[in-house]
Amino acid sequence: MRNPLQDQLLKAGLVKKNKVTQVVREQNRKRHGKGSSNAAPEPDAVDAQQLLAERAERDRALAAERNAQARANELKAQVRQIVEMHRVKREGEIDYRFTDGKAIRSVLVSDVLRAQLAKGALVIVRHGDSHELVPRAAAEKIRERDPEAIVLDHGRSDDGSGDASEDDDFYSQFKVPDDLVW
Numbered sequence: 001m002r003n004p005l006q007d008q009l010l011k012a013g014l015v016k017k018n019k020v021t022q023v024v025r026e027q028n029r030k031r032h033g034k035g036s037s038n039a040a041p042e043p044d045a046v047d048a049q050q051l052l053a054e055r056a057e058r059d060r061a062l063a064a065e066r067n068a069q070a071r072a073n074e075l076k077a078q079v080r081q082i083v084e085m086h087r088v089k090r091e092g093e094i095d096y097r098f099t100d101g102k103a104i105r106s107v108l109v110s111d112v113l114r115a116q117l118a119k120g121a122l123v124i125v126r127h128g129d130s131h132e133l134v135p136r137a138a139a140e141k142i143r144e145r146d147p148e149a150i151v152l153d154h155g156r157s158d159d160g161s162g163d164a165s166e167d168d169d170f171y172s173q174f175k176v177p178d179d180l181v182w
Contacts (some may be wrong), residue, residue: 006023006024019137071081078145081148087127092112093110096113096117099152105151107131118154124150125151
């Protein structure tokens with residue numbers, strides 16, 4: 001099965017017989033698809049494998065992004081449902097003002113609701129384009145799912161600074177009347 005060139009090289013003494021048979025065996029393996037493990041893969045096959053790997057990685061990243069978006073939408077829906085189930089009916093004629101980001105908002109409340117807001121028993125949460133009052137237990141459930149939805153919570157201090165305690169100590173000597181309305 002040797003070709004004429006191999007026979008000529010063998011007769012001229014330029015190669016040895018065992019080297020020629022080894023080359024013939026390797027050519028047969030390549031021809032019949034029984035390639036050895038140390039044979040170099042073809043460049044087209046490497047490019048195709050690389051493209052498949054890149055496509056699979058991109059698909060995984062897109063799937064992870066879709067899953068994260070679906071999870072965020074699910075949490076927002078849960079927050080909406082908690083607010084709708086636990087919201088306190090707002091009634092009264094007192095304007096209760098609070099800050100939402102950089103804007104000052106207000107809701108109409110009664111004296112009882114205003115006192116509960118001041119104590120921290122009620123919390124103001126963002127619900128779509130409006131704001132709602134919810135009890136503290138519902139607010140904790142909302143805080144677990146979306147802390148950004150809580151607008152005002154007097155029962156929990158968001159300040160992590162140590163300066164607040166020094167200020168509290170200083171201002172504790174000045175008593176403010178309970179019936180003061182702003």
